[in-house]
Amino acid sequence: MMKQELMTIMEHSTVAKDTYMLVIQGESVAPPIDPGQFVHVLVSRDFFLRRPLSIADVNFANGTLTLLYKELGKGTQALSLKQVGETLDVLGPGGQGFPVESLNIEKALLVGGGIGVPPLYYLAKQLTDKGVAVESVLGFQTKEDVFYEEHFRALGEVRVMTNDGSRGDKGFVTDGLPEGEEAFDMYFSCGPAVMLKAVSDQLASYPGYISIEERMGCGIGACFACVVPADSGKGYKKICRDGPVFRPEEVIL
Amino acid sequence: MMKQELMTIMEHSTVAKDTYMLVIQGESVAPPIDPGQFVHVLVSRDFFLRRPLSIADVNFANGTLTLLYKELGKGTQALSLKQVGETLDVLGPGGQGFPVESLNIEKALLVGGGIGVPPLYYLAKQLTDKGVAVESVLGFQTKEDVFYEEHFRALGEVRVMTNDGSRGDKGFVTDGLPEGEEAFDMYFSCGPAVMLKAVSDQLASYPGYISIEERMGCGIGACFACVVPADSGKGYKKICRDGPVFRPEEVIL
Amino acid sequence: MNTLAVKLPGLDLKNPVMPASGCFGFGREYSEFYQLSELGAIMIKAATVEQRYGNPTPRVAETASGMLNAIGLQNPGVDQIVGEELPFLNQYDVPIVANVAGSTVEDYAQVTEKLTASNRVSALELNISCPNVKEGGVQFGTDPDLAYNVTQITKQHTHLPVYVKLSPNVTDITAMARAVEAAGADGLSMINTLTGMKMDLHKREPLIANQTGGLSGPAIKPVAIRMIHEVYRSVKIPIIGMGGIESTEDILEFMLAGASAVAVGSANFKNPYICPQLIKELPATLHEHGWSSVHEVIGGAHRENNQSSVSRA
Amino acid sequence: MNTLAVKLPGLDLKNPVMPASGCFGFGREYSEFYQLSELGAIMIKAATVEQRYGNPTPRVAETASGMLNAIGLQNPGVDQIVGEELPFLNQYDVPIVANVAGSTVEDYAQVTEKLTASNRVSALELNISCPNVKEGGVQFGTDPDLAYNVTQITKQHTHLPVYVKLSPNVTDITAMARAVEAAGADGLSMINTLTGMKMDLHKREPLIANQTGGLSGPAIKPVAIRMIHEVYRSVKIPIIGMGGIESTEDILEFMLAGASAVAVGSANFKNPYICPQLIKELPATLHEHGWSSVHEVIGGAHRENNQSSVSRA
Numbered sequence A, B: 001m002m003k004q005e006l007m008t009i010m011e012h013s014t015v016a017k018d019t020y021m022l023v024i025q026g027e028s029v030a031p032p033i034d035p036g037q038f039v040h041v042l043v044s045r046d047f048f049l050r051r052p053l054s055i056a057d058v059n060f061a062n063g064t065l066t067l068l069y070k071e072l073g074k075g076t077q078a079l080s081l082k083q084v085g086e087t088l089d090v091l092g093p094g095g096q097g098f099p100v101e102s103l104n105i106e107k108a109l110l111v112g113g114g115i116g117v118p119p120l121y122y123l124a125k126q127l128t129d130k131g132v133a134v135e136s137v138l139g140f141q142t143k144e145d146v147f148y149e150e151h152f153r154a155l156g157e158v159r160v161m162t163n164d165g166s167r168g169d170k171g172f173v174t175d176g177l178p179e180g181e182e183a184f185d186m187y188f189s190c191g192p193a194v195m196l197k198a199v200s201d202q203l204a205s206y207p208g209y210i211s212i213e214e215r216m217g218c219g220i221g222a223c224f225a226c227v228v229p230a231d232s233g234k235g236y237k238k239i240c241r242d243g244p245v246f247r248p249e250e251v252i253l
Numbered sequence C, D: 001m002n003t004l005a006v007k008l009p010g011l012d013l014k015n016p017v018m019p020a021s022g023c024f025g026f027g028r029e030y031s032e033f034y035q036l037s038e039l040g041a042i043m044i045k046a047a048t049v050e051q052r053y054g055n056p057t058p059r060v061a062e063t064a065s066g067m068l069n070a071i072g073l074q075n076p077g078v079d080q081i082v083g084e085e086l087p088f089l090n091q092y093d094v095p096i097v098a099n100v101a102g103s104t105v106e107d108y109a110q111v112t113e114k115l116t117a118s119n120r121v122s123a124l125e126l127n128i129s130c131p132n133v134k135e136g137g138v139q140f141g142t143d144p145d146l147a148y149n150v151t152q153i154t155k156q157h158t159h160l161p162v163y164v165k166l167s168p169n170v171t172d173i174t175a176m177a178r179a180v181e182a183a184g185a186d187g188l189s190m191i192n193t194l195t196g197m198k199m200d201l202h203k204r205e206p207l208i209a210n211q212t213g214g215l216s217g218p219a220i221k222p223v224a225i226r227m228i229h230e231v232y233r234s235v236k237i238p239i240i241g242m243g244g245i246e247s248t249e250d251i252l253e254f255m256l257a258g259a260s261a262v263a264v265g266s267a268n269f270k271n272p273y274i275c276p277q278l279i280k281e282l283p284a285t286l287h288e289h290g291w292s293s294v295h296e297v298i299g300g301a302h303r304e305n306n307q308s309s310v311s312r313a
């Protein structure tokens, strides 16, 4: 159930260049919360629109959500100045996440780019909890941008790609995808639209799920701001409500 | 010299119902600062216009100004939430104050109403420093609104008037003005326009100075927002630049 | 007299607060947050003859105290609205105002007929002011003759009261208001969004894919209040006011200017509970300012000079 | 090529930033804060034939991300401006743009002649868009024929370049722009304020004594950028852009849309140092976004489709 709540900031720290980990506590943190779902955050009264941020981890016992975000504009910059103990106006959790419960697979490939990496962490945890083996390919611009590499490594194999090769291998995530038959049963990807397009094209022979980004108004499905074309262009899906997670064949990137 | 400065809040406390004393420190606090001058305060980035507040006291040794303000709208409400140690964007000191230096008088009458009282306190201090005897008539709505009565009493005779008689005498300040020849040499008044009009009419036979309020834009004389008619209506004065202190005969209330 | 109730053509409002068209979809999402029957009415998203996909994304951008949108009238088409959305909304005890849009006068007539025949809405809101569609819509909203025409023809196709939604992107809003009043409009709703643009400095082009978008939010509130104040003096039909409403004080400002009821648009995105919250707080704010019912507020700023003897609520 | 310099008709600007008319008086007050010669130019307060007192107070009100003003063209009259204000400003090495206002075409002609004869200003800005005076001013700004007329007659009374200041309170801003271009305008300055209103809930009437006022500040920035973008495609004369500018990013947005230079208005009230601060920060912001001079930015959002071969700076 979606709620609006003033959640309390429990932790707030830097995990990479301009990249922060934020742990917030509140009553909205109750099962079920699926990986890939997001919260819609009102940073302060200075802002008119909320900002969508993926849920990167959940701790039901403590009632906390972990968010991982990059400072990209005014909103995320103002967010980065918030102190532990302050509250944050959060609407969520929203959207349809990755379907972990219903899956019947043995090996999963996770492909994340930049700020698309966060939702994959909670996904990786859920999958390994379920006994699914997880391999991750994580792409970043340069070594200063890399975050959560060790967190993913604790859950399975990890390949890091950087544009300049300053960490891991040089190249895009699409250069680092595993090859060979049966390397995995299903893939899960999140990142910029161009990356999702390239990944889903290259992995067209596998079943998969991708998580899409778009600028949002309401964040709950009422305003039609965040649509993506579907059904060979005749229909549409609302990213905030029907997504952000889709099967690549459901939408037109 | 007028300056824009981020001043530091040194003290902030309640002195009456919805009325606060704010002590701010900064480099702009250098002589000369005349009583009746004001500072133009940007409460926070949430606001587009600054708020004019009178200088109620000055301590050059500590580099501090004292402001006394009443919570009346959104700006003063947001100001009241500011904590000691925070900074405040202050433009000032501005305007022409009461002319203490040049005066040659023995007895002064101070007439203040509500949030018109603050500038009279620094004036009273300056006058008594100069050896001028000071008598004050201070008007408030009710007893909860009364502030700085003791401060004024330390400098001379004080008569408090309240609309409902809940403290001091019942009535308006005009009901409490001293009578009889030679009761004082000159009067100084600050308060709402209706009060200033009544006071200057009643005291028409005395020389005096009044301090006028108006909504301001720039606060420095550039925008023509804060004018008051002068010269039998043909001319005008800018309250922020030529005032806020005027001789009653200079302006048309 | 009831503190909050307002009676307008076709609309028996328990309170004067309703969500604005396009900012509330067809109510489903917000029904998960609160009981829709708490609302004065619901103005649903525009209906066109056929399903419309709307504009490419990005469709929204944040601006100072507001936002731009260029949704482009995306909607599932009037048939699906009548068949699926209205039955859902009719579960709740709340009047529905259906927003009618199109590219031609015939479109308006057809949508009007279908909505009327459904017997599921209390009033129509004629959207002649959507700045985000290339053809139609906006011309109707900026030319008094075209506005007259589309209003008159719509009226011929329905027995329902018709509220015409005015665009603020005009030199003389009173000319528009007078034209649609003369054509038989039962009321006005105003204002729609101001056309605006924001640049994306990285892409070096307009941020919104449609280039321009409609500006809404508190930024436009002074324009809305000015126009309502002007129009109140020019016509006798009641006005539903909107444009940047976020607080009960805002509601009173709109009503003083001349609005009989108000709609809350983009503020729903910030705070999904805003409508019921405003409804709950309104009586206290009224009393605080010395009023005992919303009736006393409507048009209050005109009281001294206002010759009109019509009661608009 | 110089990073910030821009050459416009009559204006050799060392940088593209100038204070907007009415928000800087005649420069005296701001000269106490910084060297006026740091500015690209100065647009001084409107001049009329006679001294004007203007509107009653209150004349200003705060709104969301903006303000309303209804000063009403208060000024000491063109003779005193020529005799006392311009000599003061001429001490500084900075071009002066004089803002010309009036109630009749003859007024405009007379003020124009006196300012031209003074040899103390570099260009004229024709204020045909002040929404805060009852007669004149605003009609010229909303009717293309009247605007043509007043521009043409002004041009006949001066050899100075004439920039016509456009009002945003119109249905079609491009019609206004084309009309004044056809009449011989050398440039445009846009936008003036949007007409707005705010209610005083205690007094139950408009807060501004004049009832309506002009809305300025970041609230109107999207409208200004949209109109500049539209007008850039419709005319060949250069545009000085304004409306809510507070940051160097704002300046680049205006320039991408088509402004060759910009003016900063009400932001001066918030921060008296804003103009020199923006000028100082502009090179870094340019470079950060991959530009090496302001020339490269002007009209950049039109680059792909733009047929115009005229350089506007």
Ligand SMILES: Cc1cc2nc3c(=O)[nH]c(=O)nc-3n(C[C@H](O)[C@H](O)[C@H](O)COP(=O)(O)OP(=O)(O)OC[C@H]3O[C@@H](n4cnc5c(N)ncnc54)[C@H](O)[C@@H]3O)c2cc1C
Residues within 6 Å of the ligand: A038, A049, A050, A051, A052, A053, A054, A055, A067, A068, A069, A070, A071, A072, A073, A074, A075, A076, A077, A115, A118, A119, A212, A213, A214, A215, A216, A244, C061, C062
């Ligand atoms: C479903 C979803 C999940 C996301 N999860 C994360 C995450 O876990 N971590 C993270 O760092 N970022 C995430 N993003 C992107 C994040 O929302 C943007 O980086 C953020 O909104 C930028 O805000 P800003 O104020 O800093 O930027 P500004 O450019 O100042 O923002 C202006 C407006 O544009 C919107 N906007 C700007 N960029 C984006 C974008 N890429 N996507 C959507 N809206 C945008 C903002 O929300 C705001 O309304 C997610 C986006 C979506 C749609």
Ligand SMILES: Cc1cc2nc3c(=O)[nH]c(=O)nc-3n(C[C@H](O)[C@H](O)[C@H](O)COP(=O)(O)OP(=O)(O)OC[C@H]3O[C@@H](n4cnc5c(N)ncnc54)[C@H](O)[C@@H]3O)c2cc1C
Residues within 6 Å of the ligand: B038, B049, B050, B051, B052, B053, B054, B055, B068, B069, B070, B071, B072, B073, B074, B075, B076, B077, B115, B118, B119, B212, B213, B214, B215, B216, B244, D061, D062
């Ligand atoms: C020269 C001068 C000295 C002043 N000294 C003091 C003082 O020492 N203590 C004190 O409590 N008040 C003083 N005032 C009044 C004070 O400026 C207002 O009470 C304050 O601006 C209200 O701001 P607000 O945001 O709370 O109200 P809002 O109504 O939310 O303010 C909205 C806008 O209106 C302006 N405004 C509202 N009321 C007034 C007013 N009475 N005068 C001028 N502008 C107003 C605000 O500055 C702001 O721009 C002084 C005013 C002037 C002109």
Ligand SMILES: Cc1cc2nc3c(=O)[nH]c(=O)nc-3n(C[C@H](O)[C@H](O)[C@H](O)COP(=O)(O)O)c2cc1C
Residues within 6 Å of the ligand: A217, A223, C020, C021, C022, C023, C045, C046, C069, C071, C073, C099, C127, C130, C165, C191, C192, C193, C215, C216, C217, C218, C220, C242, C243, C244, C245, C263, C264, C265, C266, C267
């Ligand atoms: C995302 C969005 C979509 C809108 N869609 C419509 C619409 O379909 N029909 C309509 O008449 N108005 C539409 N509007 C305009 C609003 O109903 C309202 O008139 C405007 O936003 C001003 O109110 P506000 O400032 O409270 O948002 C839309 C506004 C927004 C923000």
Ligand SMILES: Cc1cc2nc3c(=O)[nH]c(=O)nc-3n(C[C@H](O)[C@H](O)[C@H](O)COP(=O)(O)O)c2cc1C
Residues within 6 Å of the ligand: B217, B223, D020, D021, D022, D023, D045, D046, D069, D071, D073, D099, D127, D130, D165, D191, D192, D193, D215, D216, D217, D218, D220, D242, D243, D244, D245, D263, D264, D265, D266, D267
């Ligand atoms: C207080 C005030 C006075 C103004 N006076 C004039 C004027 O005399 N002549 C004029 O052409 N524009 C005048 N303007 C309009 C500004 O020059 C400018 O066009 C407008 O404010 C938009 O810019 P901004 O948002 O940066 O303030 C005035 C604006 C304000 C706020």
Ligand code: FES
Residues within 6 Å of the ligand: A215, A216, A217, A218, A219, A220, A221, A222, A223, A224, A225, A226, A227, A238, A239, A240, A241
């Ligand atoms: S953001 Fe409103 S529908 Fe998705």
Ligand code: FES
Residues within 6 Å of the ligand: B215, B216, B217, B218, B219, B220, B221, B222, B223, B224, B225, B226, B227, B238, B239, B240, B241
């Ligand atoms: S406030 Fe601008 S002149 Fe006084």
